Amino acid sequence: MKIAVMPGDGIGPEVTREAVRVIDALDLGITMTHADVGGMAYHAHGHPLPPATLDIASAADAILFGAVGDPACDALDRHLRPEQAILGLRKALTLFANLRPARVFAGLESHSALRPEISRLIDLVIVRELNGDVYFGEKGFRTNAAGEREGYDVMSYATSEVERIAHVAFRAAQGRNKRLCSVDKANVLETSQLWRDTVIAVAAQYPDVALEHMYVDNAAMQLVRNPGHFDVVLTGNLFGDILSDQASMCVGSIGLLASASLGERQTEFGTFGLYEPIHGSAPDIAGKGYANPLATILSAAMLLRHSLGQVAAADRIEAAVAATLHDGVLGRDLGGTAGTAEIGDAVVTRL
Numbered sequence: 001m002k003i004a005v006m007p008g009d010g011i012g013p014e015v016t017r018e019a020v021r022v023i024d025a026l027d028l029g030i031t032m033t034h035a036d037v038g039g040m041a042y043h044a045h046g047h048p049l050p051p052a053t054l055d056i057a058s059a060a061d062a063i064l065f066g067a068v069g070d071p072a073c074d075a076l077d078r079h080l081r082p083e084q085a086i087l088g089l090r091k092a093l094t095l096f097a098n099l100r101p102a103r104v105f106a107g108l109e110s111h112s113a114l115r116p117e118i119s120r121l122i123d124l125v126i127v128r129e130l131n132g133d134v135y136f137g138e139k140g141f142r143t144n145a146a147g148e149r150e151g152y153d154v155m156s157y158a159t160s161e162v163e164r165i166a167h168v169a170f171r172a173a174q175g176r177n178k179r180l181c182s183v184d185k186a187n188v189l190e191t192s193q194l195w196r197d198t199v200i201a202v203a204a205q206y207p208d209v210a211l212e213h214m215y216v217d218n219a220a221m222q223l224v225r226n227p228g229h230f231d232v233v234l235t236g237n238l239f240g241d242i243l244s245d246q247a248s249m250c251v252g253s254i255g256l257l258a259s260a261s262l263g264e265r266q267t268e269f270g271t272f273g274l275y276e277p278i279h280g281s282a283p284d285i286a287g288k289g290y291a292n293p294l295a296t297i298l299s300a301a302m303l304l305r306h307s308l309g310q311v312a313a314a315d316r317i318e319a320a321v322a323a324t325l326h327d328g329v330l331g332r333d334l335g336g337t338a339g340t341a342e343i344g345d346a347v348v349t350r351l
């Protein structure tokens with residue numbers, strides 16, 4: 001079993017270190033190879049996603065990814081910015097299906113930004129498309145008819161792109177509570193109309209799943225009004241990015257939400273994938289030692305489950321994280337005082 005480990009920038013290395021310790025503690029005989037990504041890779045090699053990193057990724061069964069993003073790189077040409085590392089990996093490896101589970105851990109109900117009686121009902125997964133949408137359309141700057149400089153980004157989805165992510169979401173719903181909410185903006189956008197038409201067509205193959213459609217503005221509102229309403233949320237790249245950060249605060253902290261990015265490629269042990277916290281490099285707290293590593297540790301659990309077939313080990317990590325939180329070992333993001341390493345220690349102890 002081979003994992004490519006890509007810590008990246010800012011708090012990326014801090015939180016990844018703890019997830020690696022947790023995997024090591026399980027003693028599963030996994031080989032880990034580190035690779036450079038993001039701003040640190042740009043500084044070392046002149047590119048945020050060097051060819052050697054892609055080679056290491058392709059040779060592995062899974063990727064454990066920290067975070068990328070460096071304010072010092074924000075003025076670079078877009079293709080050289082740290083964020084291109086994660087976008088490039090998702091695209092180059094056809095990792096089109098992003099699963100972002102959000103549920104409230106026992107004992108954390110009162111740490112949500114929502115009232116406890118509302119937050120305790122949260123148990124949903126956002127299925128976010130990752131290879132298309134306005135993220136990957138034609139973009140640039142131009143001079144308009146009035147002689148003014150304007151920026152543009154083309155939003156589009158092809159039917160086949162929507163079909164393949166819809167199948168992932170319907171299957172996810174079948175394995176959960178059989179309710180699927182497809183989120184779009186079909187009242188305004190043709191991209192969303194095609195999205196909705198396609199999801200409706202795919203739904204014919206899943207008569208056991210209850211499908212509803214919701215406009216994204218309403219979905220953002222319902223997510224805080226009544227998050228318990230949602231089971232599986234299917235949405236595009238941009239809306240999924242925004243709604244998942246919002247869902248994290250419904251749970252309590254962005255330092256808690258993990259993700260899996262999957263495609264169709266199978267390895268010897270499962271589905272090849274990339275696993276990362278949904279948060280970024282958090283430059284405001286980088287180097288201070290109190291970033292919450294639990295999102296990355298939970299991403300490692302998803303990695304073991306989906307890519308390495310180590311379901312029991314994944315369950316153990318998730319149980320150890322739940323126990324850590326239940327015992328009140330909380331970072332500053334949750335109103336506590338525990339530092340990054342202390343939280344990692346607490347999880348390892350509970351394994």
Ligand code: NAD
Nearest residue numbers: 067068069070086255278279280281282284285291292333
């Ligand atoms: P961010 O997620 O990095 O941080 C947002 C806020 O949440 C900050 O106040 C930060 O301190 C806090 N936070 C994030 N993770 C935390 C954790 N584990 N524990 C405690 N607090 C945490 O988002 P941002 O500030 O908008 O972006 C910073 C950089 O990260 C940018 O360069 C952005 O492009 C990049 N980014 C990268 C990824 C990724 O690598 N997948 C994801 C999101 C943002």
Ligand code: IPM
Nearest residue numbers: 068083086087241278279280
């Ligand atoms: C995420 C991030 C990325 C995205 C950025 C860093 C490109 O915000 O993984 O949620 O927008 O997908």
Ligand code: MN
Nearest residue numbers: 241242245278
């Ligand atoms: Mn995001």
